[in-house]
Amino acid sequence: xxxxxxxxxxxxxxxxxxxxxxxxxxxxxxxxxxxxxxxxxxxxxxxxxxxxx
Amino acid sequence: xxxxxxxxxxxxxxxxxxxxxxxxxxxxxxxxxxxxxxxxxxxxxxxxxxxxxxxxxxxxxxxxxxxxxxxxxxxxxxxxxxxxxxxxxxxxxxxxxxxxxxxxxxxxxxxxxxxxxxxxxxxxxxxxxxxxxxxxxxxxxxxxxxxxxxxxxxxxxxxxxxxxxxxxxxxxxxxxxxxxxxxxxxxxxxxxxxxxxxxxxxxxxxxxxxxxxxxxxxxxxxxxxxxxxxxxxx
Amino acid sequence: xxxxxxxxxxxxxxxxxxxxxxxxxxxxxxxxxxxxxxxxxxxxxxxxxxxxxxxxxxxxxxxxxxxxxxxxxxxxxxxxxxxxxxxxxxxxxxxxxxxxxxxxxxxxxxxxxxxxxxxxxxxxxxxxxxxxxxxxxxxxxxxxxxxxxxxxxxxxxxxxxxxxxxxxxxxxxxxxxxxxxxxxxxxxxxxxxxxxxxxxxxxxxxxxxxxx
Amino acid sequence: xxxxxxxxxxxxxxxxxxxxxxxxxxxxxxxxxxxxxxxxxxxxxxxxxxxxxxxxxxxxxxxxxxxxxxxxxxxxxxxxxxxxxxxxxxxxxxxxxxxxxxxxxxxxxxxxxxxxxxxxxxxxxxxxxxxxxxxxxxxxxxxxxxxxxxxxxxxxxxxxxxxxxxxxxxxxxxxxxxxxxxxxxxxxxxxx
Numbered sequence: 001x002x003x004x005x006x007x008x009x010x011x012x013x014x015x016x017x018x019x020x021x022x023x024x025x026x027x028x029x030x031x032x033x034x035x036x037x038x039x040x041x042x043x044x045x046x047x048x049x050x051x052x053x
Numbered sequence: 054x055x056x057x058x059x060x061x062x063x064x065x066x067x068x069x070x071x072x073x074x075x076x077x078x079x080x081x082x083x084x085x086x087x088x089x090x091x092x093x094x095x096x097x098x099x100x101x102x103x104x105x106x107x108x109x110x111x112x113x114x115x116x117x118x119x120x121x122x123x124x125x126x127x128x129x130x131x132x133x134x135x136x137x138x139x140x141x142x143x144x145x146x147x148x149x150x151x152x153x154x155x156x157x158x159x160x161x162x163x164x165x166x167x168x169x170x171x172x173x174x175x176x177x178x179x180x181x182x183x184x185x186x187x188x189x190x191x192x193x194x195x196x197x198x199x200x201x202x203x204x205x206x207x208x209x210x211x212x213x214x215x216x217x218x219x220x221x222x223x224x225x226x227x228x229x230x231x232x233x234x235x236x237x238x239x240x241x242x243x244x245x246x247x248x249x250x251x252x253x254x255x256x257x258x259x260x261x262x263x264x265x266x267x268x269x270x271x272x273x274x275x276x277x278x279x280x281x282x283x284x285x286x287x
Numbered sequence: 288x289x290x291x292x293x294x295x296x297x298x299x300x301x302x303x304x305x306x307x308x309x310x311x312x313x314x315x316x317x318x319x320x321x322x323x324x325x326x327x328x329x330x331x332x333x334x335x336x337x338x339x340x341x342x343x344x345x346x347x348x349x350x351x352x353x354x355x356x357x358x359x360x361x362x363x364x365x366x367x368x369x370x371x372x373x374x375x376x377x378x379x380x381x382x383x384x385x386x387x388x389x390x391x392x393x394x395x396x397x398x399x400x401x402x403x404x405x406x407x408x409x410x411x412x413x414x415x416x417x418x419x420x421x422x423x424x425x426x427x428x429x430x431x432x433x434x435x436x437x438x439x440x441x442x443x444x445x446x447x448x449x450x451x452x453x454x455x456x457x458x459x460x461x462x463x464x465x466x467x468x469x470x471x472x473x474x475x476x477x478x479x480x481x482x483x484x485x486x487x488x489x490x491x492x493x494x495x496x497x498x499x
Numbered sequence: 500x501x502x503x504x505x506x507x508x509x510x511x512x513x514x515x516x517x518x519x520x521x522x523x524x525x526x527x528x529x530x531x532x533x534x535x536x537x538x539x540x541x542x543x544x545x546x547x548x549x550x551x552x553x554x555x556x557x558x559x560x561x562x563x564x565x566x567x568x569x570x571x572x573x574x575x576x577x578x579x580x581x582x583x584x585x586x587x588x589x590x591x592x593x594x595x596x597x598x599x600x601x602x603x604x605x606x607x608x609x610x611x612x613x614x615x616x617x618x619x620x621x622x623x624x625x626x627x628x629x630x631x632x633x634x635x636x637x638x639x640x641x642x643x644x645x646x647x648x649x650x651x652x653x654x655x656x657x658x659x660x661x662x663x664x665x666x667x668x669x670x671x672x673x674x675x676x677x678x679x680x681x682x683x684x685x686x687x688x689x690x691x
Binding site: 187188190191193194195197198201202206207210211214215218219222225226229230232233 | 442456
Binding site: 028039043 | 104286
């Protein structure tokens with residue numbers, strides 16, 4: 001089993017990820033965005049539903 | 054069997070159960086999800102063939118798994134609604150549909166973005182992407198059908214029927230799409246089969262699968278609370 | 288069954304319309320390609336599949352609307368008649384008057400375009416069975432959106448027709464390459480009967496829901 | 500023959516009626532009164548098995564031949580009135596089309612499509628079902644609306660005849676009153 005150690009030494013190397021970084025990071029960022037938008041819209045809906053109850 | 058379940062799934066009990074466990078589930082979900090992703094992104098070793106772009110697997114595989122799982126979850130609830138007339142089932146179906154729709158969209162997104170470095174095009178007629186796309190349309194169809202009826206009872210029953218018929222269709226679509234794509238070109242690097250992946254990559258994958266699952270469960274709690282309140286208020 | 292056939296036969300617009308539209312598509316489709324190009328045959332198959340899909344949607348759109356709106360279904364239920372039988376007969380009538388002629392026209396045009404040049408009987412039956420599958424699936428769609436506009440029904444039902452299209456694609460390939468086209472035909476026939484029965488039962492359940 | 504146990508019906512939160520209990524033996528007429536929207540049609544639909552009540556139960560004894568005639572007119576516009584007649588009553592009927600037309604003086608040219616029949620004529624065509632088949636229970640929702648006085652007399656005579664033959668009849672009507680054995684008043688919710 002290969003060791004699980006930090007693969008990248010500089011931030012810049014981690015971002016680039018051997019020129020695949022753009023794809024990897026963009027997917028994760030978009031997923032994070034979609035998750036937060038989804039949960040925020042529903043808590044917002046929940047809140048204004050509670051007000052007029 | 055039915056009166057065994059009923060005290061458990063009455064609306065009021067579900068609501069305060071929901072409120073009680075929601076913060077813990079949310080925290081656990083986010084913790085494990087981020088743990089799995091960080092380890093997968095920064096600590097897992099590089100893949101010999103694909104280089105770093107394989108790291109999207111920690112996102113794509115959980116999404117693909119849960120897009121199927123949520124449809125089965127909805128089918129079980131619609132079965133219980135149609136056969137045992139459990140009161141809470143329609144709101145569970147609707148909230149699961151919202152989440153499943155989002156998860157399938159993410160699975161599609163990550164699948165196609167992953168395709169760019171490996172195949173050079175963002176859309177590739179791979180069996181899994183096509184069946185996930187069909188699944189995405191079925192989620193959208195379920196949502197549009199649900200809010201196009203005035204009488205809530207007919208809306209719930211028809212949504213339950215479509216979910217039930219849809220779930221029978223998923224294995225059929227999967228098999229026929231596999232059969233179709235294997236004839237066209239040999240299944241190239243198929244994205245989601247757990248090929249003999251090295252243990253060091255498998256651990257973060259399992260953590261992220263569990264983490265995403267718990268997080269989606271917390272989203273489900275929130276959305277179902279909103280659906281129930283909305284149903285109560287109007 | 289005869290009464291349904293008779294009723295459908297009276298409404299010429301409902302059964303002649305789809306057939307005419309199908310033939311128009313079949314005639315008009317080569318206009319987009321130059322006539323001598325080699326890929327006329329290969330593109331014909333996809334045009335045939337898509338027009339079958341569209342015709343199935345057109346012919347099943349609003350198939351139950353008329354009886355639902357004028358109260359015949361209500362009277363039928365109160366008399367203890369079974370909705371399943373009514374739906375079953377209605378679909379059979381539309382198979383005889385719409386699906387079979389279209390299968391015939393489809394076969395003739397595919398011969399004309401050179402897409403099919405052997406075992407014609409098998410091809411005819413194959414297209415007819417696919418028509419049955421697509422019609423019963425879209426009838427389920429029109430039962431869902433009984434008086435809500437057909438788009439709703441189509442969205443929720445289109446994914447179910449994907450496997451049928453894939454199966455039909457395999458069938459057309461086996462026809463031209465003449466390998467195992469018989470057992471593909473049996474597969475198509477089996478699925479068409481099963482889909483027809485299941486979906487007409489589902490239609491009767493959904494219509495009963497709408498009536499309540 | 501048909502009995503109801505604390506029937507209640509609710510549409511989207513407002514309850515139309517609740518706690519109805521009655522038992523209809525053969526040969527009596529139930530007159531259902533109530534203002535518009537008080538649930539008369541829904542009660543008829545529940546009894547005839549078209550819709551399910553929110554609470555309560557309807558029990559039928561034995562194999563009952565029942566018929567519900569509502570406001571909607573199940574006449575096919577693209578067929579002639581004779582074809583419609585045989586469509587409704589089946590081929591081997593007691594009265595053939597011409598005999599029925601003379602009885603109820605429905606004089607319509609043979610080849611005319613029923614699209615341009617008047618509401619009253621279409622209603623006469625549907626009511627032909629009462630004359631042709633013997634039903635155990637009849638659910639008639641405003642049967643006399645749109646009919647001229649003479650036809651109303653004929654229909655009343657036929658209903659009384661069926662009552663003698665032991666049929667249970669549920670009737671809702673605003674103008675014409677028929678001496679009903681039982682009166683169900685949905686506004687006040689009592690049964691007398």
